[in-house]
Amino acid sequence: MTEFKGEKGARSSPASRGDAPMTRDSRFRLVDGLLIALMAAPLLCCLALKVLFTPESEGVDISGAMIYLTVPGFPLQDLVITESQINSWAIMLSILGLCLYLTHGLTEKGGTKRQLIAEWIVEKCEGLVSANMGERFAGYEYLIAAIMALSALSSLSCLIGLFAPTGDVNVTAGWAILVFALVTYTKLQGGFLNYLKGFTEPIPVFTPMNFISEFSLPVSMAFRHYGNVMSGAVISALIGAALRGLSKTLLGWIPVIGQIPLLQIGLPAILSIYFDVFSGLMQAFIFAMLTMLNVSGSFPQEAWEKRQERKAIRKQRAALAKA
Secondary structure: OHHHHHHHHHHOOHHHHOHHHHHHHHHHHHHHHHHHHHHHHHHHHHHHHHHHHOOOOOOOOOOOOOEEEEEOOOOOOOEEEEHHHHHHHHHHHHHHHHHHHHHOOOOOOOOOHHHHHHHHHHHHHHHHHHHHHOHHHOOOHHHHHHHHHHHHHHHHHHHHOOOOHHHOHHHHHHHHHHHHHHHHHHHHOOOHHHHHHHHHOOOHHHHHHHHHHHHOHHHHHHHHHHHHHHHHHHHHHHHHHHHHHHHHHHHOOOOOHHHOOHHHOOHHHHHHHHHHHHHHHHHHHHHHHHHHHHHHHOOOHHHHHHHHHHHHHHHHHHHHHHO
């Protein structure tokens, strides 16, 4: 009887039944579900806002981002909340959820698919930054990864019916201003006088052109990214409208089939593969490459090494003087 009770007690023990591991598994899955919801919910909210605020229209609509709200009372101008701003924040939240999902449950042993994907992304970004910027800029891989992810997903968001934030020059201008600030900060690491001296090289006559070249960097980066994405959207919209009109003209006399834009089937999808997918991913990669090249080229490795040598010599002289 005693042995039977012991076996019965062992069977009823939570630890022996594995309730604790099951509880951990359920919590793990619950967190995974919340992270997946964090990825999907912002985009679904943007779709809901688009459905609620989009007015009825006929024909081609390339009017750009909608204005959701205008907040008056600001010093320079009223604060305008547009569709591109809301979509940008939603995409950033989705990227945050994706990063948390990929890094949830990381272990030293690894082996899970999500950990392999996360490690592959980190390795590729580190290799890209190391090859194009050098070891001196180690740590910039997080910025480059964020730029590529935000730009690529912003362009691809049009595939689910959202307005692509990269189709708004205000968004790309904000990114370009950030890159310009990083370039200027890197140049100032060589000294303020050296920064000013750079405008007079190779000869002082080139000073006005150097000023124009310096401040044209954010303008060129912003309009290059915006122009390539927006032009693709306009071309796709015009071709789609033309095919709809051609289908109605050629097949409109047929009672039932004439009401279906048959000529719109196929070709717009093929164009979308290029303009929305390939071009969007390519522009994200180009913007990241321009960021790396402009930042690393603003203060070359040779000049940085010479500056470090001069600093080391001054420190040695100061130490000898104190001794």
